[in-house]
Amino acid sequence: MNSTRTAPERPRGLTVKNGAAGDKVFSGLTLAAGVTILVVLAFVAIFLTIESLPALSPSLFSDQDSIDSADSFWDYVWPLMAGTVMASAIAILLATPVAIGIGLYISHYAPRRIATPVGYVIDLLAAIPSVVYGAWGMTFLAPLLVPIYQWLNTYLGWIPLFAEAEGASVTSTGRTLLTASIVLAVMVLPIATSLCREIFLQTPKLHQEAAQALGATRWEMIKMTVFPFARAGIVSAVMLALGRALGETMAVTMVLSPGVFSLSLITSGRNGTIPAEIALNFPEAFGMRQAELIAAGLMLFIITLLVNMTARWIVSRHKEFSGAN
Protein backbone atom coordinates (compact mmCIF):
# COMPACT_ATOMS: atom_id res chain seq x y z
CA MET A 1 0.00 0.00 0.00
CA ASN A 2 1.24 3.45 -0.86
CA SER A 3 0.89 5.69 2.14
CA THR A 4 1.66 8.94 0.31
CA ARG A 5 -1.67 9.22 -1.49
CA THR A 6 -2.74 12.76 -2.18
CA ALA A 7 -6.07 13.70 -0.69
CA PRO A 8 -8.64 15.06 -3.19
CA GLU A 9 -8.55 18.82 -3.26
CA ARG A 10 -11.26 20.37 -1.12
CA PRO A 11 -12.78 23.79 -1.66
CA ARG A 12 -11.53 26.37 0.81
CA GLY A 13 -14.18 28.30 2.68
CA LEU A 14 -17.92 27.80 2.51
CA THR A 15 -18.95 30.44 0.02
CA VAL A 16 -17.47 29.28 -3.26
CA LYS A 17 -18.63 26.00 -4.69
CA ASN A 18 -17.41 24.39 -7.88
CA GLY A 19 -19.99 24.50 -10.63
CA ALA A 20 -21.86 27.48 -9.20
CA ALA A 21 -21.35 29.36 -12.46
CA GLY A 22 -22.90 26.51 -14.43
CA ASP A 23 -25.86 26.54 -12.07
CA LYS A 24 -26.40 30.25 -12.67
CA VAL A 25 -26.13 29.97 -16.45
CA PHE A 26 -28.60 27.10 -16.53
CA SER A 27 -31.12 28.75 -14.24
CA GLY A 28 -30.81 31.90 -16.37
CA LEU A 29 -31.49 29.89 -19.52
CA THR A 30 -34.58 28.22 -18.11
CA LEU A 31 -35.87 31.54 -16.81
CA ALA A 32 -35.36 33.10 -20.24
CA ALA A 33 -37.21 30.24 -21.90
CA GLY A 34 -40.10 30.61 -19.44
CA VAL A 35 -40.29 34.36 -19.95
CA THR A 36 -40.13 34.03 -23.73
CA ILE A 37 -43.22 31.85 -23.89
CA LEU A 38 -45.17 34.31 -21.73
CA VAL A 39 -44.04 37.26 -23.86
CA VAL A 40 -45.03 35.50 -27.08
CA LEU A 41 -48.42 34.64 -25.62
CA ALA A 42 -48.92 38.22 -24.47
CA PHE A 43 -48.01 39.60 -27.90
CA VAL A 44 -50.43 37.27 -29.63
CA ALA A 45 -53.20 38.26 -27.24
CA ILE A 46 -52.42 41.99 -27.65
CA PHE A 47 -52.26 41.72 -31.44
CA LEU A 48 -55.56 39.85 -31.61
CA THR A 49 -57.28 42.30 -29.30
CA ILE A 50 -56.08 45.48 -31.05
CA GLU A 51 -56.74 44.19 -34.55
CA SER A 52 -60.21 43.00 -33.65
CA LEU A 53 -61.36 46.20 -31.93
CA PRO A 54 -63.03 47.63 -35.08
CA ALA A 55 -65.18 44.50 -35.37
CA LEU A 56 -65.98 44.29 -31.67
CA SER A 57 -67.19 47.89 -31.49
CA PRO A 58 -67.56 49.44 -34.97
CA SER A 59 -68.99 52.79 -33.80
CA LEU A 60 -66.00 53.49 -31.57
CA PHE A 61 -63.07 52.12 -33.54
CA SER A 62 -64.10 52.50 -37.18
CA ASP A 63 -65.96 54.86 -39.47
CA GLN A 64 -68.73 52.30 -40.03
CA ASP A 65 -71.87 51.79 -37.99
CA SER A 66 -71.76 48.02 -38.16
CA ILE A 67 -69.58 45.21 -39.47
CA ASP A 68 -69.81 43.97 -43.06
CA SER A 69 -71.13 40.43 -42.70
CA ALA A 70 -73.93 40.83 -40.15
CA ASP A 71 -75.77 43.33 -38.01
CA SER A 72 -73.44 42.83 -35.07
CA PHE A 73 -70.24 40.94 -34.44
CA TRP A 74 -71.97 38.49 -32.14
CA ASP A 75 -74.56 37.65 -34.78
CA TYR A 76 -71.67 36.89 -37.06
CA VAL A 77 -69.48 34.92 -34.72
CA TRP A 78 -71.76 32.76 -32.57
CA PRO A 79 -72.70 30.30 -35.33
CA LEU A 80 -69.01 29.86 -36.07
CA MET A 81 -68.19 29.36 -32.40
CA ALA A 82 -71.01 26.87 -32.03
CA GLY A 83 -69.86 25.02 -35.15
CA THR A 84 -66.26 24.90 -33.93
CA VAL A 85 -67.21 23.62 -30.49
CA MET A 86 -69.70 21.12 -31.90
CA ALA A 87 -67.24 19.65 -34.41
CA SER A 88 -64.48 19.37 -31.79
CA ALA A 89 -66.76 17.97 -29.10
CA ILE A 90 -68.04 15.23 -31.41
CA ALA A 91 -64.49 14.45 -32.51
CA ILE A 92 -63.41 14.09 -28.87
CA LEU A 93 -66.47 11.97 -28.01
CA LEU A 94 -65.57 9.63 -30.85
CA ALA A 95 -61.82 9.60 -30.30
CA THR A 96 -61.54 9.31 -26.49
CA PRO A 97 -63.00 5.81 -25.99
CA VAL A 98 -61.00 4.52 -28.96
CA ALA A 99 -57.81 6.15 -27.67
CA ILE A 100 -58.30 4.68 -24.19
CA GLY A 101 -59.06 1.29 -25.72
CA ILE A 102 -55.99 1.26 -27.94
CA GLY A 103 -53.82 2.63 -25.11
CA LEU A 104 -55.00 -0.14 -22.79
CA TYR A 105 -54.56 -2.79 -25.46
CA ILE A 106 -50.96 -1.73 -26.00
CA SER A 107 -50.14 -1.28 -22.31
CA HIS A 108 -51.98 -4.17 -20.68
CA TYR A 109 -53.43 -6.68 -23.12
CA ALA A 110 -51.30 -7.17 -26.21
CA PRO A 111 -48.22 -9.38 -26.15
CA ARG A 112 -45.11 -7.27 -26.63
CA ARG A 113 -44.41 -8.38 -30.18
CA ILE A 114 -47.80 -7.02 -31.23
CA ALA A 115 -47.91 -4.00 -28.91
CA THR A 116 -44.77 -2.37 -30.30
CA PRO A 117 -45.81 -2.40 -34.00
CA VAL A 118 -49.31 -1.20 -33.12
CA GLY A 119 -47.76 1.68 -31.20
CA TYR A 120 -45.62 2.60 -34.21
CA VAL A 121 -48.58 2.58 -36.56
CA ILE A 122 -50.54 4.87 -34.24
CA ASP A 123 -47.61 7.27 -34.02
CA LEU A 124 -47.36 7.15 -37.81
CA LEU A 125 -50.90 8.50 -38.08
CA ALA A 126 -49.63 11.69 -36.41
CA ALA A 127 -47.07 12.18 -39.16
CA ILE A 128 -49.66 12.43 -41.95
CA PRO A 129 -50.13 16.10 -42.97
CA SER A 130 -53.57 17.50 -42.31
CA VAL A 131 -54.08 18.36 -45.99
CA VAL A 132 -53.86 14.64 -46.73
CA TYR A 133 -56.52 13.93 -44.12
CA GLY A 134 -58.60 16.64 -45.76
CA ALA A 135 -58.25 15.09 -49.19
CA TRP A 136 -59.02 11.65 -47.80
CA GLY A 137 -62.07 12.92 -45.96
CA MET A 138 -63.39 14.82 -48.96
CA THR A 139 -62.91 12.26 -51.71
CA PHE A 140 -63.05 8.93 -49.90
CA LEU A 141 -64.76 9.12 -46.55
CA ALA A 142 -67.53 11.59 -47.39
CA PRO A 143 -69.16 9.55 -50.22
CA LEU A 144 -68.84 6.42 -48.11
CA LEU A 145 -70.82 8.01 -45.30
CA VAL A 146 -73.78 9.19 -47.42
CA PRO A 147 -75.82 5.97 -47.07
CA ILE A 148 -75.13 5.91 -43.33
CA TYR A 149 -76.37 9.47 -42.99
CA GLN A 150 -79.50 8.57 -44.90
CA TRP A 151 -80.06 5.61 -42.61
CA LEU A 152 -79.53 7.83 -39.55
CA ASN A 153 -82.03 10.31 -40.94
CA THR A 154 -84.63 7.63 -41.63
CA TYR A 155 -84.47 5.91 -38.26
CA LEU A 156 -83.12 8.55 -35.88
CA GLY A 157 -84.44 11.62 -37.68
CA TRP A 158 -86.47 12.59 -34.60
CA ILE A 159 -83.21 13.61 -32.96
CA PRO A 160 -82.49 17.17 -34.15
CA LEU A 161 -78.85 16.24 -34.89
CA PHE A 162 -79.97 13.75 -37.54
CA ALA A 163 -82.92 15.70 -38.87
CA GLU A 164 -82.87 17.58 -42.14
CA ALA A 165 -81.94 21.22 -41.86
CA GLU A 166 -84.67 23.69 -42.75
CA GLY A 167 -84.97 24.14 -46.50
CA ALA A 168 -82.48 21.42 -47.35
CA SER A 169 -82.32 17.66 -47.57
CA VAL A 170 -79.86 15.12 -46.25
CA THR A 171 -76.47 15.50 -47.87
CA SER A 172 -75.74 13.83 -51.18
CA THR A 173 -72.01 14.55 -51.05
CA GLY A 174 -71.32 13.66 -47.43
CA ARG A 175 -69.46 16.92 -46.86
CA THR A 176 -71.08 17.75 -43.55
CA LEU A 177 -70.07 18.71 -40.03
CA LEU A 178 -70.27 15.09 -38.88
CA THR A 179 -67.82 14.00 -41.60
CA ALA A 180 -65.48 16.79 -40.53
CA SER A 181 -65.80 15.59 -36.93
CA ILE A 182 -64.93 12.03 -37.91
CA VAL A 183 -61.86 13.20 -39.81
CA LEU A 184 -60.90 15.31 -36.78
CA ALA A 185 -61.36 12.28 -34.53
CA VAL A 186 -58.93 10.26 -36.64
CA MET A 187 -56.48 13.16 -36.60
CA VAL A 188 -56.45 13.58 -32.81
CA LEU A 189 -56.36 9.83 -32.18
CA PRO A 190 -52.55 9.44 -32.27
CA ILE A 191 -51.81 12.11 -29.67
CA ALA A 192 -54.60 10.97 -27.36
CA THR A 193 -53.55 7.33 -27.75
CA SER A 194 -49.86 7.78 -27.11
CA LEU A 195 -50.51 9.96 -24.06
CA CYS A 196 -52.99 7.43 -22.65
CA ARG A 197 -50.59 4.57 -23.30
CA GLU A 198 -47.72 6.34 -21.56
CA ILE A 199 -49.87 7.09 -18.51
CA PHE A 200 -51.26 3.56 -18.33
CA LEU A 201 -47.73 2.16 -18.46
CA GLN A 202 -46.75 4.33 -15.50
CA THR A 203 -49.30 2.79 -13.14
CA PRO A 204 -47.17 1.44 -10.29
CA LYS A 205 -46.71 -2.32 -10.52
CA LEU A 206 -47.15 -2.38 -6.75
CA HIS A 207 -50.76 -1.26 -6.95
CA GLN A 208 -51.61 -3.53 -9.84
CA GLU A 209 -50.27 -6.50 -7.90
CA ALA A 210 -52.25 -5.42 -4.84
CA ALA A 211 -55.45 -5.62 -6.87
CA GLN A 212 -54.52 -8.94 -8.43
CA ALA A 213 -53.59 -10.44 -5.08
CA LEU A 214 -57.11 -9.59 -3.89
CA GLY A 215 -58.50 -11.72 -6.72
CA ALA A 216 -59.12 -9.03 -9.32
CA THR A 217 -59.46 -10.04 -12.95
CA ARG A 218 -57.43 -8.06 -15.43
CA TRP A 219 -60.31 -5.72 -16.17
CA GLU A 220 -61.11 -5.25 -12.47
CA MET A 221 -57.45 -4.53 -11.82
CA ILE A 222 -57.53 -1.88 -14.55
CA LYS A 223 -60.69 -0.32 -13.13
CA MET A 224 -59.26 -0.37 -9.62
CA THR A 225 -55.73 0.88 -10.20
CA VAL A 226 -55.01 1.98 -13.76
CA PHE A 227 -57.99 4.27 -14.36
CA PRO A 228 -57.89 6.11 -11.01
CA PHE A 229 -54.16 6.57 -11.40
CA ALA A 230 -54.50 7.77 -14.98
CA ARG A 231 -57.53 10.03 -14.58
CA ALA A 232 -55.61 13.29 -14.53
CA GLY A 233 -53.51 12.12 -17.45
CA ILE A 234 -56.55 11.10 -19.48
CA VAL A 235 -58.10 14.53 -18.89
CA SER A 236 -54.87 16.18 -20.07
CA ALA A 237 -54.72 13.91 -23.11
CA VAL A 238 -58.30 14.71 -24.03
CA MET A 239 -57.74 18.43 -23.57
CA LEU A 240 -54.61 18.38 -25.70
CA ALA A 241 -56.56 16.53 -28.37
CA LEU A 242 -59.42 19.00 -28.01
CA GLY A 243 -56.98 21.87 -28.46
CA ARG A 244 -55.80 20.31 -31.67
CA ALA A 245 -59.35 19.68 -32.91
CA LEU A 246 -60.44 23.24 -32.12
CA GLY A 247 -57.61 24.75 -34.12
CA GLU A 248 -57.55 22.29 -37.02
CA THR A 249 -57.96 24.26 -40.23
CA MET A 250 -56.99 22.49 -43.41
CA ALA A 251 -58.88 19.23 -43.04
CA VAL A 252 -62.10 20.94 -41.99
CA THR A 253 -61.78 23.53 -44.76
CA MET A 254 -61.51 20.78 -47.35
CA VAL A 255 -64.14 18.43 -45.97
CA LEU A 256 -66.89 20.78 -44.86
CA SER A 257 -69.10 22.68 -47.20
CA PRO A 258 -69.94 25.53 -44.82
CA GLY A 259 -73.05 27.58 -44.31
CA VAL A 260 -75.41 28.96 -41.69
CA PHE A 261 -75.66 27.34 -38.27
CA SER A 262 -77.91 24.34 -37.91
CA LEU A 263 -78.27 21.57 -35.36
CA SER A 264 -78.40 19.11 -38.22
CA LEU A 265 -75.05 17.39 -38.57
CA ILE A 266 -75.88 15.60 -41.79
CA THR A 267 -76.87 18.43 -44.11
CA SER A 268 -74.35 19.96 -46.49
CA GLY A 269 -74.08 23.71 -46.71
CA ARG A 270 -74.68 24.14 -43.02
CA ASN A 271 -72.37 25.07 -40.15
CA GLY A 272 -68.79 26.30 -40.23
CA THR A 273 -65.80 26.53 -37.92
CA ILE A 274 -63.69 29.54 -37.03
CA PRO A 275 -60.37 28.26 -38.43
CA ALA A 276 -61.97 27.22 -41.73
CA GLU A 277 -63.81 30.55 -41.96
CA ILE A 278 -60.55 32.44 -41.48
CA ALA A 279 -58.62 30.27 -43.93
CA LEU A 280 -61.27 30.58 -46.64
CA ASN A 281 -61.78 34.33 -46.39
CA PHE A 282 -58.60 35.90 -45.09
CA PRO A 283 -56.72 36.18 -48.43
CA GLU A 284 -59.37 38.49 -49.91
CA ALA A 285 -60.29 40.30 -46.73
CA PHE A 286 -59.32 43.88 -45.91
CA GLY A 287 -60.49 46.59 -43.57
CA MET A 288 -63.56 45.66 -41.59
CA ARG A 289 -63.78 42.12 -43.00
CA GLN A 290 -60.23 41.46 -41.84
CA ALA A 291 -61.04 42.77 -38.36
CA GLU A 292 -64.05 40.46 -38.22
CA LEU A 293 -61.90 37.44 -39.02
CA ILE A 294 -59.22 38.39 -36.49
CA ALA A 295 -61.90 38.93 -33.85
CA ALA A 296 -63.20 35.44 -34.66
CA GLY A 297 -59.64 34.23 -34.09
CA LEU A 298 -59.66 35.98 -30.73
CA MET A 299 -62.82 34.08 -29.81
CA LEU A 300 -61.12 30.79 -30.71
CA PHE A 301 -58.15 31.81 -28.55
CA ILE A 302 -60.50 32.43 -25.62
CA ILE A 303 -62.33 29.11 -26.12
CA THR A 304 -59.03 27.24 -26.11
CA LEU A 305 -57.91 29.09 -22.98
CA LEU A 306 -61.15 28.23 -21.20
CA VAL A 307 -60.87 24.57 -22.20
CA ASN A 308 -57.36 24.39 -20.76
CA MET A 309 -58.32 26.11 -17.54
CA THR A 310 -61.25 23.75 -17.05
CA ALA A 311 -58.92 20.81 -17.57
CA ARG A 312 -56.50 22.13 -14.95
CA TRP A 313 -59.35 22.60 -12.53
CA ILE A 314 -60.67 19.06 -13.06
CA VAL A 315 -57.20 17.62 -12.54
CA SER A 316 -56.51 19.61 -9.36
CA ARG A 317 -59.83 18.73 -7.73
CA HIS A 318 -58.72 15.20 -6.89
CA LYS A 319 -55.09 15.93 -6.13
CA GLU A 320 -55.16 14.39 -2.65
CA PHE A 321 -56.28 11.01 -3.93
CA SER A 322 -54.08 11.06 -7.02
CA GLY A 323 -51.32 8.85 -5.66
CA ALA A 324 -48.80 11.64 -5.97
CA ASN A 325 -48.50 11.95 -2.19
Next chain:
Amino acid sequence: MSKSITAEDLNVYYGDFRAVADVNIEIAPRSVTAFIGPSGCGKTTFLRSLNRMHEEVPGARVKGDLYLDDDNIYAPGVDPVTVRSMVGMVFQRPNPFPTMSVRENVLAGHKLNGTRMSKSEADDIVEKALRGANLFNEVKDRMDRPGSGLSGGQQQRLCIARTVAVEPDVILMDEPCSALDPISTLAIEDLIADLKEDYTVVIVTHNMQQAARVSEKTAFFNIAGVGEPGKMVEYDQTSVIFNNPSNEQTERYVAGKFG
Protein backbone atom coordinates in the same frame (compact mmCIF):
# COMPACT_ATOMS: atom_id res chain seq x y z
CA MET B 1 -61.07 -21.31 6.49
CA SER B 2 -57.39 -21.92 6.97
CA LYS B 3 -56.15 -24.62 4.65
CA SER B 4 -53.01 -26.70 4.48
CA ILE B 5 -50.57 -26.26 1.61
CA THR B 6 -48.87 -29.21 -0.04
CA ALA B 7 -46.34 -28.87 -2.85
CA GLU B 8 -45.32 -31.98 -4.80
CA ASP B 9 -42.26 -31.73 -7.05
CA LEU B 10 -43.01 -28.12 -7.78
CA ASN B 11 -40.78 -26.46 -10.39
CA VAL B 12 -41.12 -22.82 -11.42
CA TYR B 13 -39.82 -21.65 -14.80
CA TYR B 14 -39.33 -18.22 -16.31
CA GLY B 15 -39.27 -19.11 -19.98
CA ASP B 16 -36.53 -21.74 -20.26
CA PHE B 17 -34.88 -20.76 -17.01
CA ARG B 18 -35.74 -22.97 -14.04
CA ALA B 19 -35.92 -20.64 -11.05
CA VAL B 20 -37.10 -23.12 -8.43
CA ALA B 21 -36.53 -26.87 -8.58
CA ASP B 22 -38.38 -29.82 -7.07
CA VAL B 23 -39.90 -28.37 -3.95
CA ASN B 24 -41.78 -30.78 -1.70
CA ILE B 25 -43.31 -29.19 1.34
CA GLU B 26 -46.30 -29.61 3.63
CA ILE B 27 -47.51 -26.56 5.52
CA ALA B 28 -50.06 -27.13 8.28
CA PRO B 29 -53.16 -24.97 8.65
CA ARG B 30 -53.15 -22.34 11.42
CA SER B 31 -49.40 -22.05 11.54
CA VAL B 32 -46.66 -19.59 10.64
CA THR B 33 -44.00 -20.84 8.25
CA ALA B 34 -40.94 -18.76 7.37
CA PHE B 35 -38.90 -19.00 4.16
CA ILE B 36 -35.31 -17.85 4.59
CA GLY B 37 -32.31 -17.87 2.28
CA PRO B 38 -29.98 -15.58 0.34
CA SER B 39 -31.30 -13.21 -2.35
CA GLY B 40 -32.11 -14.89 -5.65
CA CYS B 41 -32.60 -18.32 -4.08
CA GLY B 42 -36.18 -18.60 -5.30
CA LYS B 43 -38.05 -18.20 -2.02
CA THR B 44 -40.09 -15.21 -3.24
CA THR B 45 -40.71 -16.94 -6.57
CA PHE B 46 -41.94 -20.02 -4.75
CA LEU B 47 -44.12 -17.86 -2.47
CA ARG B 48 -45.66 -16.17 -5.48
CA SER B 49 -46.36 -19.54 -7.06
CA LEU B 50 -48.56 -20.33 -4.04
CA ASN B 51 -51.22 -17.91 -5.30
CA ARG B 52 -50.19 -17.97 -8.95
CA MET B 53 -49.00 -14.35 -8.83
CA HIS B 54 -45.77 -15.31 -10.61
CA GLU B 55 -47.85 -15.87 -13.73
CA GLU B 56 -48.03 -12.11 -14.19
CA VAL B 57 -44.46 -12.29 -15.47
CA PRO B 58 -44.67 -13.23 -19.18
CA GLY B 59 -43.34 -16.73 -19.81
CA ALA B 60 -43.63 -17.90 -16.22
CA ARG B 61 -45.03 -21.39 -15.69
CA VAL B 62 -45.07 -24.20 -13.21
CA LYS B 63 -44.50 -27.94 -13.38
CA GLY B 64 -45.72 -30.04 -10.50
CA ASP B 65 -48.67 -29.93 -8.17
CA LEU B 66 -49.75 -27.62 -5.42
CA TYR B 67 -52.65 -28.47 -3.16
CA LEU B 68 -54.74 -26.27 -0.91
CA ASP B 69 -56.19 -28.97 1.32
CA ASP B 70 -57.20 -31.38 -1.46
CA ASP B 71 -57.61 -28.93 -4.34
CA ASN B 72 -54.81 -28.73 -6.89
CA ILE B 73 -54.51 -25.05 -7.79
CA TYR B 74 -52.59 -25.94 -10.95
CA ALA B 75 -55.19 -28.39 -12.21
CA PRO B 76 -56.47 -27.57 -15.70
CA GLY B 77 -59.42 -25.19 -15.62
CA VAL B 78 -58.54 -23.55 -12.32
CA ASP B 79 -58.85 -19.79 -12.58
CA PRO B 80 -55.90 -17.96 -10.96
CA VAL B 81 -58.33 -15.19 -9.99
CA THR B 82 -60.22 -17.65 -7.77
CA VAL B 83 -56.99 -18.93 -6.28
CA ARG B 84 -55.93 -15.40 -5.36
CA SER B 85 -59.20 -14.64 -3.67
CA MET B 86 -58.49 -17.64 -1.40
CA VAL B 87 -54.78 -16.94 -0.91
CA GLY B 88 -54.16 -13.34 0.10
CA MET B 89 -50.83 -11.59 -0.22
CA VAL B 90 -48.99 -8.80 1.59
CA PHE B 91 -46.09 -7.21 -0.28
CA GLN B 92 -42.65 -5.93 0.54
CA ARG B 93 -43.58 -2.28 0.12
CA PRO B 94 -46.89 -1.12 1.61
CA ASN B 95 -49.26 -0.63 -1.31
CA PRO B 96 -52.67 0.71 -0.26
CA PHE B 97 -54.65 1.97 -3.25
CA PRO B 98 -53.74 5.67 -3.36
CA THR B 99 -57.02 6.75 -4.90
CA MET B 100 -59.06 5.12 -2.14
CA SER B 101 -59.75 6.17 1.44
CA VAL B 102 -58.80 3.97 4.40
CA ARG B 103 -62.33 2.56 4.47
CA GLU B 104 -62.47 1.92 0.73
CA ASN B 105 -59.12 0.16 0.89
CA VAL B 106 -60.42 -2.31 3.45
CA LEU B 107 -63.56 -2.91 1.42
CA ALA B 108 -61.70 -3.24 -1.90
CA GLY B 109 -61.81 -7.05 -1.90
CA HIS B 110 -65.53 -7.14 -1.14
CA LYS B 111 -66.15 -4.62 -3.89
CA LEU B 112 -64.35 -6.96 -6.29
CA ASN B 113 -66.52 -9.88 -5.25
CA GLY B 114 -69.55 -7.70 -5.88
CA THR B 115 -70.87 -8.30 -2.37
CA ARG B 116 -74.02 -6.24 -1.78
CA MET B 117 -74.09 -4.94 1.76
CA SER B 118 -75.68 -2.24 3.82
CA LYS B 119 -73.63 0.58 5.27
CA SER B 120 -73.73 -0.93 8.75
CA GLU B 121 -72.58 -4.32 7.47
CA ALA B 122 -69.73 -2.59 5.66
CA ASP B 123 -68.88 -0.68 8.83
CA ASP B 124 -68.73 -3.98 10.74
CA ILE B 125 -66.41 -5.53 8.17
CA VAL B 126 -64.15 -2.48 8.19
CA GLU B 127 -63.97 -2.38 11.97
CA LYS B 128 -63.37 -6.11 12.31
CA ALA B 129 -60.61 -6.11 9.68
CA LEU B 130 -58.94 -3.01 11.10
CA ARG B 131 -59.13 -4.40 14.63
CA GLY B 132 -57.69 -7.65 13.27
CA ALA B 133 -54.77 -5.63 11.92
CA ASN B 134 -54.35 -3.66 15.19
CA LEU B 135 -55.05 -0.47 13.30
CA PHE B 136 -58.61 0.49 14.23
CA ASN B 137 -57.82 2.88 17.09
CA GLU B 138 -55.24 4.75 15.05
CA VAL B 139 -57.43 5.40 12.02
CA LYS B 140 -60.99 5.45 13.34
CA ASP B 141 -61.14 9.25 13.00
CA ARG B 142 -59.79 9.34 9.47
CA MET B 143 -61.65 6.58 7.67
CA ASP B 144 -62.32 8.86 4.72
CA ARG B 145 -58.80 10.20 4.36
CA PRO B 146 -56.57 8.69 1.66
CA GLY B 147 -54.88 5.46 2.71
CA SER B 148 -51.59 6.74 1.32
CA GLY B 149 -51.58 9.47 3.98
CA LEU B 150 -50.81 7.00 6.78
CA SER B 151 -47.30 6.20 8.02
CA GLY B 152 -45.41 3.31 6.44
CA GLY B 153 -46.17 0.89 9.27
CA GLN B 154 -49.83 1.91 9.33
CA GLN B 155 -50.03 1.48 5.57
CA GLN B 156 -48.64 -2.03 5.85
CA ARG B 157 -51.19 -2.90 8.53
CA LEU B 158 -53.88 -1.37 6.31
CA CYS B 159 -52.72 -3.76 3.57
CA ILE B 160 -53.01 -6.64 6.04
CA ALA B 161 -56.50 -5.44 7.01
CA ARG B 162 -57.40 -5.33 3.32
CA THR B 163 -56.19 -8.92 2.93
CA VAL B 164 -57.92 -10.13 6.11
CA ALA B 165 -61.22 -8.42 5.23
CA VAL B 166 -62.03 -11.03 2.56
CA GLU B 167 -61.19 -13.86 4.98
CA PRO B 168 -58.78 -15.85 2.81
CA ASP B 169 -57.56 -19.36 3.68
CA VAL B 170 -53.89 -18.50 3.46
CA ILE B 171 -51.96 -15.25 3.89
CA LEU B 172 -48.64 -14.91 2.09
CA MET B 173 -46.21 -12.22 3.20
CA ASP B 174 -43.25 -11.19 1.08
CA GLU B 175 -40.75 -9.48 3.40
CA PRO B 176 -43.56 -7.45 4.96
CA CYS B 177 -41.28 -5.54 7.35
CA SER B 178 -38.27 -4.80 5.19
CA ALA B 179 -39.44 -1.23 4.51
CA LEU B 180 -40.46 -0.54 8.11
CA ASP B 181 -38.82 0.79 11.26
CA PRO B 182 -38.30 -1.54 14.29
CA ILE B 183 -41.42 -0.39 16.16
CA SER B 184 -43.69 -0.90 13.15
CA THR B 185 -41.94 -4.23 12.60
CA LEU B 186 -42.80 -5.28 16.15
CA ALA B 187 -46.43 -4.31 15.57
CA ILE B 188 -46.55 -6.48 12.44
CA GLU B 189 -44.86 -9.40 14.20
CA ASP B 190 -47.41 -9.26 17.02
CA LEU B 191 -50.09 -9.21 14.39
CA ILE B 192 -48.67 -12.30 12.68
CA ALA B 193 -48.91 -14.16 15.99
CA ASP B 194 -52.62 -13.24 16.16
CA LEU B 195 -53.26 -14.07 12.52
CA LYS B 196 -52.21 -17.70 12.87
CA GLU B 197 -55.24 -18.31 15.10
CA ASP B 198 -57.36 -18.11 11.95
CA TYR B 199 -55.07 -18.35 8.97
CA THR B 200 -52.21 -20.27 7.46
CA VAL B 201 -49.42 -17.71 7.29
CA VAL B 202 -46.33 -18.05 5.08
CA ILE B 203 -43.70 -15.35 5.38
CA VAL B 204 -40.54 -14.66 3.41
CA THR B 205 -37.94 -12.77 5.41
CA HIS B 206 -34.30 -11.76 5.27
CA ASN B 207 -34.32 -11.12 8.99
CA MET B 208 -33.42 -14.36 10.72
CA GLN B 209 -34.36 -13.09 14.17
CA GLN B 210 -37.76 -12.34 12.74
CA ALA B 211 -38.08 -15.85 11.36
CA ALA B 212 -37.07 -17.21 14.76
CA ARG B 213 -39.56 -14.97 16.57
CA VAL B 214 -42.68 -15.46 14.47
CA SER B 215 -42.56 -18.88 12.87
CA GLU B 216 -43.12 -22.44 14.00
CA LYS B 217 -41.48 -24.05 11.01
CA THR B 218 -38.78 -22.67 8.76
CA ALA B 219 -37.70 -23.61 5.26
CA PHE B 220 -34.20 -22.75 4.07
CA PHE B 221 -33.70 -22.12 0.34
CA ASN B 222 -30.36 -21.89 -1.43
CA ILE B 223 -28.80 -21.86 -4.90
CA ALA B 224 -25.74 -23.76 -6.02
CA GLY B 225 -24.54 -20.84 -8.18
CA VAL B 226 -25.51 -18.26 -10.80
CA GLY B 227 -27.90 -19.73 -13.37
CA GLU B 228 -28.70 -22.70 -11.17
CA PRO B 229 -32.24 -23.22 -9.89
CA GLY B 230 -33.12 -22.44 -6.29
CA LYS B 231 -33.80 -25.45 -4.08
CA MET B 232 -35.35 -26.01 -0.71
CA VAL B 233 -32.43 -27.30 1.32
CA GLU B 234 -34.04 -27.97 4.65
CA TYR B 235 -37.48 -27.69 6.23
CA ASP B 236 -38.01 -28.32 9.91
CA GLN B 237 -39.15 -26.88 13.23
CA THR B 238 -37.80 -23.32 13.52
CA SER B 239 -35.90 -24.21 16.71
CA VAL B 240 -34.19 -27.08 14.90
CA ILE B 241 -33.25 -24.98 11.89
CA PHE B 242 -31.67 -22.32 14.06
CA ASN B 243 -30.13 -24.46 16.77
CA ASN B 244 -29.44 -27.85 15.35
CA PRO B 245 -29.77 -27.92 11.57
CA SER B 246 -28.99 -31.19 9.84
CA ASN B 247 -27.65 -29.60 6.65
CA GLU B 248 -24.27 -27.92 6.56
CA GLN B 249 -25.44 -25.11 4.22
CA THR B 250 -28.24 -24.25 6.63
CA GLU B 251 -25.84 -24.21 9.52
CA ARG B 252 -23.46 -21.87 7.75
CA TYR B 253 -26.31 -19.56 6.68
CA VAL B 254 -28.02 -19.20 10.07
CA ALA B 255 -24.62 -18.73 11.71
CA GLY B 256 -23.84 -15.93 9.27
CA LYS B 257 -20.87 -17.71 7.65
CA PHE B 258 -20.51 -17.56 3.89
CA GLY B 259 -18.00 -18.45 1.25
